[in-house]
Amino acid sequence: MTRIFIILLCALMGYAFAGSKVLHVSTIPNNADIYIDEVSPDQSKEPTYISPAFINTNDSLATDILISLFNPGFMDTTLRVRLSDKDTSFIIVSQQPILDEEFVQAQESKLSKRSRRVFGKELMKYSLIPFALSLVSGAITYYEIGKADDAKKVIKNSSIDSDRYQDAHDDFRSYQRKARTAKGFTYASLITGVSLLSIGFIFSF
Numbered sequence: 436m437t438r439i440f441i442i443l444l445c446a447l448m449g450y451a452f453a454g455s456k457v458l459h460v461s462t463i464p465n466n467a468d469i470y471i472d473e474v475s476p477d478q479s480k481e482p483t484y485i486s487p488a489f490i491n492t493n494d495s496l497a498t499d500i501l502i503s504l505f506n507p508g509f510m511d512t513t514l515r516v517r518l519s520d521k522d523t524s525f526i527i528v529s530q531q532p533i534l535d536e537e538f539v540q541a542q543e544s545k546l547s548k549r550s551r552r553v554f555g556k557e558l559m560k561y562s563l564i565p566f567a568l569s570l571v572s573g574a575i576t577y578y579e580i581g582k583a584d585d586a587k588k589v590i591k592n593s594s595i596d597s598d599r600y601q602d603a604h605d606d607f608r609s610y611q612r613k614a615r616t617a618k619g620f621t622y623a624s625l626i627t628g629v630s631l632l633s634i635g636f637i638f639s640f
Contacts, residue, residue: 455493456518458500462486463529467506474513478505479548492518506530507542555638562631569624572617579614583607 460469468482471490476482482505484490492500497518504512509530518524533539589603 455491455522456497457523458490458492458502458516458518459523459525460484460486460488460490460502461525461527462504462506463527464506464509467504467509467528467530470503470505472501473503474501476503476505478511478542478545479552481549481553504528504530505542507546508533508539551638552640555635555640558631558635558638560635562628562635565624565628565631569621569628572621572624576614576617576621579610579617583610583614586610 465486467486468478469484469486469488469490470476470478471483486504490500490502499515499517501513501515504514509532512528512530514526514528516524516526533542583606586603586607590600590607593600593603
């Protein structure tokens with residue numbers, strides 16, 4: 436049974452990597468940003484991979500691949516790597532430290548811009564929460580207004596001195612108050628969502 440499981444596992448792995456070649460990229464030091472097929476990548480954007488990484492070419496006939504490395508404090512590196520005829524190729528890149536302070540500051544500026552972009556995208560994601568709350572509170576507002584209208588109809592059809600009239604009147608005031616509260620929350624949530632979305636959109640560029 437174990438032998439059958441191993442055979443099946445190998446078959447699945449072979450199927451997963453069929454029709455593609457894989458490049459394993461290691462750097463010294465680790466945690467270098469890796470951009471694929473870009474001669475001059477925008478380093479203020481998030482990288483495709485971070486070393487060490489397995490890069491799938493998605494092409495069994497690929498003979499080479501262009502990689503660009505970015506690691507703060509080290510020289511930017513762009514390499515065209517020739518791939519092995521086998522499924523997997525390996526490369527280790529030892530990065531050269533930077534002594535030019537201005538170059539290091541330029542790298543830090545790109546990282547700062549990237550952080551702003553990431554923050555902007557997070558704000559855009561969080562804007563979904565107040566938007567969802569505004570939808571819920573909007574539905575509650577609509578419900579309370581409907582109940583208030585029902586109570587108003589009862590008031591019109593009841594004697595002013597009856598208990599039915601007084602109960603309907605109390606219900607009407609209660610539904611009306613709840614509707615106003617829900618309506619205010621709807622507007623507040625909507626404004627918050629629009630604000631987060633707008634600020635996030637600005638920061639993401």
